[in-house]
Amino acid sequence: MTFQPTHGLILACLLGVASRGGATSPIPSDLTPAIIVDTSKERVAEGKFQPSWESLHQYEIPGWFRDAKFGIWAHWGPQCQPEAGDWYGRNMYMEGNGQYSSHLNLYGHPSKSGFKDVIHEWKAEHWNPSDLVARFQRAGAQYVMTMANHHDNLDLWDSQYQPWNSVKVGPRQDIIAGWAAAARKAGIPFGVSVHAAHAWTWYESAQGADTKGPLAGIPYDGNLTKDDGKGLWWDGLDPQDLYAQNHPPSTSSGYKEGQWDWGGGVTPPDQAYCDKFYNRTMDLINRVQPDLIYFDDTALPLWPVSDAGLKIAAHYYNQNMKAHNGRLTAVMFGKVLTEDQKGAMVLDIERGAARDIQPLAWQSDTCLGDWHYNRSYFNGGMYRSATNVIRMLVDIVSKNGNLLLSVPVRGDGTIDEKEQAILDKVGQWMDVNKESIIGTRPWSVFAEEIVSDSPDEKAKSDGNLTGYRFATKGNTLYVTVFGATESIMKISALGSQSSHLDQAITAVEQLGHGPVRWQQTSAHLEITPSLPVASDAATVFKVTLRSAVSL
Structure with missing residues (x-):
């Protein structure tokens, strides 16, 4: 089956309607990608795995991950700086949106001061990764995950393929190197999450303009070029390397009709975009050699637009085996997988849980509050309680799963006192009861009662669980x-x-x-x-x- 990215209607019928952050249906493995990425700069490591779904089916989930059960995630980047919540970098360009209004108050109009300027304000001045990793461990975490880039397209390491990175702008630090050093000194497995494959469509709102008011029709800064920066703080940088908007906008907005999975009228990503994503991700893996890597994508990143994800996966597994004397210890996550794709990586379910015991280990990822730090959650007392987290963890473990809990980090690199209190309570419970979590396996049944009658894959998994x-x-x-x-x-x-x-x-x-x-x-x-x-x-x-x- 050949994938034609311009045939949005056909793909939408095949995939179902996409939702924010994922699709309602998996993407089949038997599609033929339209773009074959160039591997001349970053070679796929030789070894057991080839860049094909068939070869990736040789993967076996390592025992350490099955035993670990509980990880904590620092979903942290420049979108935490405004303290206004998730998807800020997209929504601040959407006239009438609450984050658009927040941006006007904090930074000015997005035609003059866009997300690049939010990055400039982000300094991470109080960030201490060793202290945070230690706190996560005290809460019972057996692995730590940190964000390497988000849909905002800023690489949080000394990236050789993305000029917009945290060493050249913002904090002017290699954030990922700092996290990795802290985790490895503490002796805890370390992972990275990669979200940047979607910048192509996610940032399309930056190409717009107000429809009313004194600046109506004035383009937002997603249209700027390198020449526009002469004499300014970003002189020498090309905004298009960040916003990735050298293309016509898609025919509809809001990730409708399968757009998250590259259908529904999406303007197809081009060769240069796919090559750049491939090279950046390979660079990250080669520098950090993470124990875990999380892709915020259905199946694999850019699938089935290109074969980038297949080549990245094969390289990651082969490199890991070489580093561990032929033993595969790596864990790679994908979302909304077909049954055969579940044999190639670990299934991750965002903000939900499997309905019953799964034959293969899987992971649920969720958050104490909003994905990027949101001050309103703190002010309004809206965080998940420690009771909620504990019951969710127990329920997920009973079904052969792991819980990855995101703890929102403020722009300055700290977590607030309410989050600290929640982690302390979770840690106190784990001190007494961790033997019932770590290293366990599911029984013949996971519960006495039925948790959910929903036909959806996701069962309710929160503090209201009983039995x-x-x-x-x-x-x-x-x-x-x-x-x-x-x-x-x-x-x-x-x-x-x-x-x-x-x-x-x-x-x-x-x-x-x-x-x-x-x-x-x-x-x-x-x-x-x-x-x-x-x-x-x-x-x-x-x-x-x-x-x-x-x-």
Whole structure:
């Protein structure tokens, strides 16, 4: 099947309608990319993996990731500087949008002061990656993820292919190198997230102009060129290297009709754009050699416009194997995958969870608040609570998943006191109960009750979850109950006649408190909790079995 990027209507019918940040349907693997990227500057490492879906199916998820269960993500870049929330760099060019209004108040009109000027204001003056990594570890994180670039197209390392990078502008620091050094000194796996494949369409709003008011019709700064910067702070830089808008806008806006996946009237990305993305990402991988890499794309970046993603994936896996004496330890994430694509990388579900136990390890990514720092979440008390985070983690782990939790970072490089308090509470719970999370595997069922009747792939996964969740490790079954309880618990899945249990129970204890009274009937395992209970978020009981019961 050949992909024709100009045939937006055909592709929209094939893919379904795209939503913000992803599509409702996967993109098939049997499409033929229209653009073959040039590898003369960045060669694909030789090895086991070739740049094809068939070859990538040799991938096996490493055991360390299956054991880790919990990671924390610093989704941090220049869009955090205004403290006005996610997608600021796009929405500030959309007349009437709240972030457009914020930009007028903070920086002036986007025809004169655009997102490039927000980058100029971003200094990261109080950023201390070692302190943040240590705090994330105290909260129980087993790996750390940081953002390498967003749709705003600024590379946060000393990028040799993107002149707009954090060493030349903004903080004038190699942000990724700083994070990587801090993580490796702390002995924790380190990952990067890459979002820049979508700058082509994401920044199209920067080509517009106001339709009313005193500056109506005056083009926004997404139309500027290198010559316009003479004598200004950005003299010598080409805004088009940032905004990537040397092309006509797409025929519709707002990522409708499959636009996120390059259909629905999108102006097709050209060879130069695909080559540049490929080279930048290869440069990042070669410099940092991350343990994990997250792509904010359906399947792979630029698929099926080009083969860039396939070549990046093959290189990443081969390079990792060479660095680890032939053993593959790398983890690569993709979204909205077909069943065969799930064999090539780890499925990531944004702000949601699988409905049931998955045969392969997967990840849910979510955030305490808005993806980029938003002051209104702090002022309005809208962050996820520690209880919410803990229950979500337990639920996801019971289904063979990992949780990647984003903690919004302010422009100056710090997290606020409310976020600190949430992380402290999560860490206190993990100090008592982490053995029920780290290194566990799903049981024959994940819960006593049905979590969601939704036909959607995503089940509700938040602090309102109720009932029991199960996980196993060796000859231990962990039973977690959401909420404080002082009454006798009756767990039907652990009755002596239950079809889920074929081993004898020999002991039951409440983590943090020791042995508890229990008895097993044909219908239930009845547990009388110790008092006081360990947590009103989630209380864990360790059930010892005569032999292992695991998936």
